[in-house]
Amino acid sequence: MTGNLFGSLYRVMSFGESHGAGLGVVVEGLPSGLNFDEKVLNDFLSRRKPGGALVSSRKEPDLSKILSGVFENKFLGTPVTCVFENKDAKSEDYKDLPERRGHADSAWSDKYKHLDPRGGGRSSGRETVSRVAAGAFAKMALSQSFPEMKVRALASSIYNIQDEHLADEAYFSMQSSDLGFVSEVQHEKAVSLLTKAQKDGESYGGVVELRVQSPIKSLGQPVFGKFKADLASAMLSLGAVKSFSIGDQVDLSQVKGTDFHSLPKSVYGGIQGGLTSGDTIKFFCEIKPTSSILDVSKKGRHDPCIVPRLLVVIESMVWMVLMDHWLQRKTEI
Numbered sequence: 001m002t003g004n005l006f007g008s009l010y011r012v013m014s015f016g017e018s019h020g021a022g023l024g025v026v027v028e029g030l031p032s033g034l035n036f037d038e039k040v041l042n043d044f045l046s047r048r049k050p051g052g053a054l055v056s057s058r059k060e061p062d063l064s065k066i067l068s069g070v071f072e073n074k075f076l077g078t079p080v081t082c083v084f085e086n087k088d089a090k091s092e093d094y095k096d097l098p099e100r101r102g103h104a105d106s107a108w109s110d111k112y113k114h115l116d117p118r119g120g121g122r123s124s125g126r127e128t129v130s131r132v133a134a135g136a137f138a139k140m141a142l143s144q145s146f147p148e149m150k151v152r153a154l155a156s157s158i159y160n161i162q163d164e165h166l167a168d169e170a171y172f173s174m175q176s177s178d179l180g181f182v183s184e185v186q187h188e189k190a191v192s193l194l195t196k197a198q199k200d201g202e203s204y205g206g207v208v209e210l211r212v213q214s215p216i217k218s219l220g221q222p223v224f225g226k227f228k229a230d231l232a233s234a235m236l237s238l239g240a241v242k243s244f245s246i247g248d249q250v251d252l253s254q255v256k257g258t259d260f261h262s263l264p265k266s267v268y269g270g271i272q273g274g275l276t277s278g279d280t281i282k283f284f285c286e287i288k289p290t291s292s293i294l295d296v297s298k299k300g301r302h303d304p305c306i307v308p309r310l311l312v313v314i315e316s317m318v319w320m321v322l323m324d325h326w327l328q329r330k331t332e333i
Helices: 038-048 104-111 118-123 125-145 168-173 184-200 227-236 294-299 307-332
Strands: 011-016 022-028 065-068 080-085 150-158 206-213 241-246 281-287
Touching: 011 125, 022 125, 038 125, 038 307, 080 125, 104 118, 125 307, 150 168, 150 184, 150 307, 168 206, 206 307, 227 241, 227 281, 227 307, 281 307
Parallel strands: none
Antiparallel strands: 011 022, 022 080, 065 080, 150 206, 206 281, 241 281
16 A cells, blocks of 8 residues: 555655554655754644644644664664654544544545544544654755755635735744734634634634745656645645645636736746746645534534644645655756
């Protein structure tokens, strides 16, 4: 099976179930001698983990245990294995759980004769802890060669609450709230919305915007290995992501070519001919409302909106794509 593997040269294997003993990841492709920075890993993990006021109340410390591939705070060049124990699973919440429309539960049940249904098993959002660790490792490696490159995801909207559109300088410098908004006013509106959603058993989706500042130039292959194709694949591998679009949001049914190609270069999203141009990479992901609603939500521990916790997951997937294409580029020229 290849469904648990990511990448060509930066190879990531995710394993574990939401309510099993734990989850983890095995990563190949990290060059020997590069520095391992535990602070980077812990920062990524803390941004993703549950237990906050407006997210799932499941309290998982997500303390990483490195089993291989690191010695004296440097990568060995061998596979890095990282595991996370599950400490706060409540499997009884999933006994006789009705079908959650839009969730992978029923689709997985149709396909596999035997599966772990507790907490969604492998289809749970908890699986993303493995991706976040792999993304943190990729950032550690790339930041040592490309310190000016930055990757940041922000909440463009939660339901009908839209945040400010920012120029690149402000986008990468302004502080954001734990919901991913830079505007305090919009943050407070979202807090009120999600607080009420928790009481009512409602859920909401939104839009995530991601930008990469000073990306490595000429990543990607012109035909089947386009950088934008691998970005799209990475984003759409996330269960909550409904759609993906590159560059400034433009209604293509309402614009002529002469007008479109007169727009700022950000309309191309930093990718032309399938290759990174060196300009800021920019894309948007639509996130669907979570499937646990009404009585299921009220009785269990579920996120009323997954957008805030997906921000670091999306960043991590981008770091993974960047790392994979950087390793490929080193073999090409």
